[in-house]
Amino acid sequence: MEKKELRIGLIGYQFMGKAHSHAYRDIPFFFDVEAKPVLKVVCGRNEEAVQQAAEKMGFESYETDWRKVVERDDIDVIDIVTPNNTHAEIAIAAAKAGKHVITEKPLAMNLDEAQRMHAAVTENHVIHMVCHNYRYVPAVQLAKQLVASGKLGEIYHFRARYLQDFIMSPSFPLTWRLDQKVSGSGALGDIAAHSLDIARFLVGEINEVVATAKTFIKERPIGSMTGGLSAKVSEGKMAPVTVDDATAIIAKFENGALGTFEATRFAGGNRNRNEFEINGEHGSVRWNMENMNQLEVYFAHDEEGLQGFRTIDVTEASHPYVGSYWAAGHMIGYEHTFIHLLYEFLQGIARGEQPKPDFADGLRNQAVLTAIEQSIQQQRWVNVEELLVKS
Known part of the structure; x- marks a missing residue:
């Protein structure tokens, strides 16, 4: 048919x-x-x-x-x-x-x-x-399964770092990504937004935040993006940078967990180091996008003397999405995260079922971003729920 x-x-x-x-x-x-x-x-x-x-x-x-x-x-x-x-x-x-x-x-x-x-x-x-x-990296999906199954027990900590370095040179031009009128924010909306979404996906909702931000280079030559994260200077005129270069956040989760987040585009040597670690009463997991097929796992109940993080190659047919590709040990890449997400989108349309993350998730993430912006401006803790109620 x-x-x-x-x-x-x-x-x-x-x-x-x-x-x-x-x-x-x-x-x-x-x-x-x-x-x-x-x-x-x-x-x-x-x-x-x-x-x-x-x-x-x-x-x-x-x-x-x-x-x-x-x-x-x-x-x-x-x-x-x-x-x-x-x-x-x-x-x-x-x-x-x-x-x-x-x-x-x-x-x-x-x-x-x-x-x-x-x-x-x-x-x-x-x-x-x-x-x-x-969200659709198989290793991240496996981390979700471990958290949801209770294998880590009560979650105590979520810590994330998203580190890039592509705008460190003062000669890198002021493109739309560095213009608040077009992008809304800098490292916060560009990369911290991913970390916050992963945190909500794996641990639960964030209800309170406090944050600070820094713009290291205040002025740049005007330019435009040329593909990927590359850019070129389009004219010699200089203009002010109106977004953050780096943001640091402390968050409280509704379930009692504590979160810390760092997002910067000024971490030399880090091309796309998107990583997180979760610590719970019975174990921990950690993941880094630069080794996206691997999930590090620790369980407190392992035999004494043999405890410590083990590395799982998330390439087995039993792992999320992996069975549609190659034999175990044959890695997949960045592009497959979009394949998985858009596959769920198309299946959702075909079945009349709403996949995640949806606009409700986007709205909640936007509320967290707004709370962070207010915290930076007002130098205080900001409650996410109060923002949603007021708006």
Whole structure:
């Protein structure tokens, strides 16, 4: 029997556009999907560049106005991989047009936008997701299983560090990622948002935070992103950096656990060191994206003299998602996190079931980000629940 098709309209085509497009193309190869993705149209403002992207990534057509994509009758899904300040307008319009929606993180620029986006997808009964792809690393999914099963017992600590170094040079230009009007924040929204989502996924909701932030280089030459995390100077004029370069956070979880978070784009030698450790009464787990196929596990009940962290290669067929790929010990990579997340998104649409993380998760994460911003500004603890009630 011929499978149903889900026709994809991708808004944006650079770093994340490439990751999402690749995932859509590979999903049917590795997974038995109930609805096949069809790369229908990709959209970008630069006609020459988006036309080249359409040809390279395998889209049937291209547009230069996202509104035309949303209005098209031959589109089922709107996938948003544009800068943060565009997420709300596109997602709300897509939901009102009856399209299923997935957007890159963070969900929005602020809590008000996030609430309006959540209301739009809820009221229009469309499937929705936020692309926190690190949830879908098999090792992270295994950590979730261990926590949920109670093998670690009561959770005491969650600590996370997300370390990058790509903007350390003073000559790195001021791109949209360093402009608050476009990005909303710097290391906080760009990388700490991932750590906060993983913490909520693995440990539970955060109800109170205190934080500080630092901008090390105050002024940069104006420039633009050129793909991946590379950029070029577009003019000699200098402009002020309006976002944080680094943020440090202490968090209290609803279940009593204590969390600490560090996010910086000034950690020399760390290209993408996204890591966490969880400590519980019966054991601990820790993981680092730079060794993404491995999960370190410690159990307090191990035989005395043989206790300590052991390293598990999360490549067995019994591990989450891994059975769809290669033989044990044959590693998968970063791109597979998008395959897993978008597979769940497509299956959710086909079955009429809401996958996670969804806009409700995005809204909650936005509330935590807002609480952190307020804490930095006001130099005090901020309660997340109070923000949600007031807004």
